[in-house]
Amino acid sequence: MDSRPIGVFDSGVGGLTVLKELKKKLPHEDYIYIGDTASFPYGSKSKDTIIELSKKKIENLIDMNAKIIVIACGTATSQALEEMQKIFNIPIIGIIDPTVKYLKQNNIRNIGVIATVGTIRSNGWQNYINKNIDNAHVMNKACPLLAPMAEEGWTENEIARLTIHEYLKEMDSKNLEALILGCTHYPLFKKLIENELGKNIDIINTGEMVAKELEKYLLENNLENDKTNKSEVNIYLTDIECNFLNVAKKLLENEEISIKKLQ
Ligand code: DGL
Numbered sequence: 056m057d058s059r060p061i062g063v064f065d066s067g068v069g070g071l072t073v074l075k076e077l078k079k080k081l082p083h084e085d086y087i088y089i090g091d092t093a094s095f096p097y098g099s100k101s102k103d104t105i106i107e108l109s110k111k112k113i114e115n116l117i118d119m120n121a122k123i124i125v126i127a128c129g130t131a132t133s134q135a136l137e138e139m140q141k142i143f144n145i146p147i148i149g150i151i152d153p154t155v156k157y158l159k160q161n162n163i164r165n166i167g168v169i170a171t172v173g174t175i176r177s178n179g180w181q182n183y184i185n186k187n188i189d190n191a192h193v194m195n196k197a198c199p200l201l202a203p204m205a206e207e208g209w210t211e212n213e214i215a216r217l218t219i220h221e222y223l224k225e226m227d228s229k230n231l232e233a234l235i236l237g238c239t240h241y242p243l244f245k246k247l248i249e250n251e252l253g254k255n256i257d258i259i260n261t262g263e264m265v266a267k268e269l270e271k272y273l274l275e276n277n278l279e280n281d282k283t284n285k286s287e288v289n290i291y292l293t294d295i296e297c298n299f300l301n302v303a304k305k306l307l308e309n310e311e312i313s314i315k316k317l318q
Contacts, residue, residue, distance in 0.1 A: 057278045060085035060289075061269070062121030064112040066097040067206050068302045069240030070127030073150070074288070075307060076262035077125065080270050083284045087119050089317060093294035096202050097130040098171025098238065105173065109135040113143055115291075115317060122278055123148065125265060129238045130171045133179025146272065150261040151183050153268035154235060158184065163232045163257065164191045169222065170237030172197045180237055194231070198222045198238070205240040208302050211247065219247045226252075233257040243306070291317040 061081075063074050067090050074088055089112050091097070097105055109131045113124055124147045126132050126139070132149030139147050158166060168180045175197040184191045200218050209215050226234075234256050236242050242260040249258055273279045288310060292299060295316050303312050 056281060057122050058085070058280050058284065059120050059122035060087045060287075061123055061125060062087050062089075062113075062116030062119065063125045063127045064089040064091065064109075064116065064131075065128040065239055066091050066095040066130070067202070067240070068243075068299055068306070069202060069205060069238060071303055071306050072239050072242040072260065073125065073127035073262035073265055076260070076266040077269060078286065078288070078310075080266035081273070081279075082286055083282050084280045085284070085287045086289070087116060087121060088288065088290045089115060090290065090292045090299060092292045092296060092299060095206065096171070097128060098173045098199060098202055100173060102134045102173075102177065105131055105134040106138050109139055110142065113139055113145075113147070117143070117145060121145070123269070123272070125269065126150070127239050127262070127265070129261070130173045133170075133174045133177040146276075148265060148269060148272065150237075150239065150265055151179060153264035154259060154261045155183050155187050156268070157259070157264050158191075158233065159188050164188060165230050165232045166191060167194045167196070167226050167228075167231050167234040167256075168237045169196050169198050169234065169241060171202060172199050174237055180235065194226055196222055196226060198241070201244060202238055202240040205243045206298060206302070208298060208305075210243040215244060216247050216250075219244060219251050223248070223251050228252050228256060231256050233259055235259045236261060243302075288312070290314045293317050
């Protein structure tokens, strides 16, 4: 048993879609969440910068006594996870591996990936899928406007609907079995994406896959918290701005949210 918190980070509100799934699956764990709002967006930055930013966040989470790190960010997973696993001794989970395990288990081969420019440019999903699933066909599409719109809270309005239509119209959805929301901001648009693509496509919220994987990892490594623990979530931002709180409240529903500035 291990009562230390789980450390989670992203560039902004997106990683809360992962945190929400972690809390559902592991309600007795404590969590520390860092939203690197001062450096948002990650999606348009170079690989070297993403590595530096990720390193700093992981150091912060280790200083706050995290027992495991969840990179709740597609951009940082695709460009920095490998490097981080080399540098740090602490276990680090990203969003790609747990999702690809799900695709493999379910025999899914015709896969769409939408993500940030940095993630698509890195070929992180494409390479990992091709390495693990024979005869997989991957269709990629960068959607750079979506993460800033999610930070703004524009996830259900007409502008969001039109933007999603514009990005997804090129996807050959007739042949698609699953669409990976390869940026953790995108589950906030799930309803509109479903409306655009129809109900037959498995729209994958990577947070759900990460939660399953994390539960398994904690159990196998005897790292779970006591089942009687009343979970605590502490959110730190590198820059305080009030919109984060509005989006966070909507997303985490009943959760009491306290936000502090990361010193
Ligand atoms: N939520 C992040 C991702 O999964 C980052 C979005 C951004 O900062 O551009 O890629």
